[in-house]
Amino acid sequence: MRLLTGAWTTQALSTFAQLRLPDAMDGDRTVGVEELAREVGARPRNLTILLRYLAMLGAVTEGRDGFRLTETGALLRDGAPASMRALALMYGGPFYDSFARLGHTVRTGQVAFEHLFGENHFDHFARDPHLAELFDRSMAAGAAMFDPVPAHPALTAAAEAPAGATVVDVAGGNGELLGRILAAHPRLQGTLLERPHAVEAARARLDEAGLGARCAFLAGDFADLPAGGDVYVLSRVLHDWDDERCREILRHCARAMPDHADLLVVERVLPSDGSMSLATAWDLHMMCNVGGRERHAEHYARLFADAGLTLVDSSPLPLDGHVLHVRKADPTRQ
Structure with missing residues (x-):
């Protein structure tokens, strides 16, 4: 079951980054769900369910008064050193959509991204300044290799x-x-x-x-x-x-x-x-x-x-x- 629900993990982390929750939780403090919900524009009950799942992943910890960002979760802050936010948005966005067509690639040999979007990913990103910037920033997420x-x-x-x-x-x-x-x-x-x-x-x-x-x-x-x-x-x-x-x-x-x-x-x-x-x-x-x-x-x-x-x-x-x-x-x- 843990293996089969890997897609849930990808989307939970991507949503965490998309809502800029790590930025709203920045600092060594516990933040209440009501306060977080107001800041990021979310429903408190739904946000609580997401955060409890993220606590299982080690991105946050849950306390009596709310949630606290962990060192792992801080990697999804925007602009943080070694930030992986852009990578989370890529893997939870266009690459996530194309991975749903993995079977098509295995059967036919055609690249799933091209099958879905009608062009290779370099051309697709180059035509969209936001995606182009996001992709270039996502490449820096693996900079520790350097x-x-x-x-x-x-x-x-x-x-x-x-x-x-x-x-x-x-x-x-x-x-x-x-x-x-x-x-x-x-x-x-x-x-x-x-x-x-x-x-x-x-x-x-x-x-x-x-x-x-x-x-x-x-x-x-x-x-x-x-x-x-x-x-x-x-x-x-x-x-x-x-x-x-x-x-x-x-x-x-x-x-x-x-x-x-x-x-x-x-x-x-x-x-x-x-x-x-x-x-x-x-x-x-x-x-x-x-x-x-x-x-x-x-x-x-x-x-x-x-x-x-x-x-x-x-x-x-x-x-x-x-x-x-x-x-x-x-x-x-x-």
């Missing part, structure tokens, strides 16, 4: 180069990862390539962090990848696409990369032993909603080889992520 990346040896070596170096973040979203890299290595310069609306969001984010002056912002597609960078970053990009599109993206990278350059690919990698992993869950999500997939390390290695690249090593990251260190293949071995 914590160790700035210390990667390839970035450390680039930062120590006498003439300085440039990191090119390919489809870098809102600049979360590039910002971390530039903050950790003051001598590095950055270039971020993204869709036009995302470029402006990244520019605003990096300007606010005082890093914008060290970064160039390019609006375009993978074919517009600038040449001559020292380290290229593909973070959570390849899992969006099928193998043929991945080979195309990687060939663009290989053409742009000088012989000395490094490519860092950040992805969740499927476990080879079938152990529990977020990558296995995301594999289902990508199939249903995006049309992409998660892959084993060996699968990525074959894709790299097809593009004239070679996998050097792999390092684990939080949230079951990995950073795959890739370089151009040695032509003397071909």
Whole structure:
């Protein structure tokens, strides 16, 4: 029964975030249901039932005088550090609707999101500024995966180069990862390539962090990848696409990369032993909603080889992520 009612959990957390209850409960205090109901525009009895369910999930605790926000529930506050509010709204909104068509995807191979909305999720979100912003913010919910990346040896070596170096973040979203890299290595310069609306969001984010002056912002597609960078970053990009599109993206990278350059690919990698992993869950999500997939390390290695690249090593990251260190293949071995 707990497994079968997982959808109730998704919707309860999404509604918690949508009503901005975590913001109304902010602070180390117990809040009465009547007060909360007035603040968020809800019926007290119905709100009580929702909050009691959320108490079972550990998002709130119930006391004699009302409810108190927990550390877990505080992750759904708007604008909080490591906020997951946008992700809750995505999983309880358009992705929730399309997951109801998972059976269609399994039977036919057609992406459920495209079957429901008539277009892929990138185009669908790009046409709706609110959804586009929500999606970009939801991507930051997994930013803990990036914590160790700035210390990667390839970035450390680039930062120590006498003439300085440039990191090119390919489809870098809102600049979360590039910002971390530039903050950790003051001598590095950055270039971020993204869709036009995302470029402006990244520019605003990096300007606010005082890093914008060290970064160039390019609006375009993978074919517009600038040449001559020292380290290229593909973070959570390849899992969006099928193998043929991945080979195309990687060939663009290989053409742009000088012989000395490094490519860092950040992805969740499927476990080879079938152990529990977020990558296995995301594999289902990508199939249903995006049309992409998660892959084993060996699968990525074959894709790299097809593009004239070679996998050097792999390092684990939080949230079951990995950073795959890739370089151009040695032509003397071909």
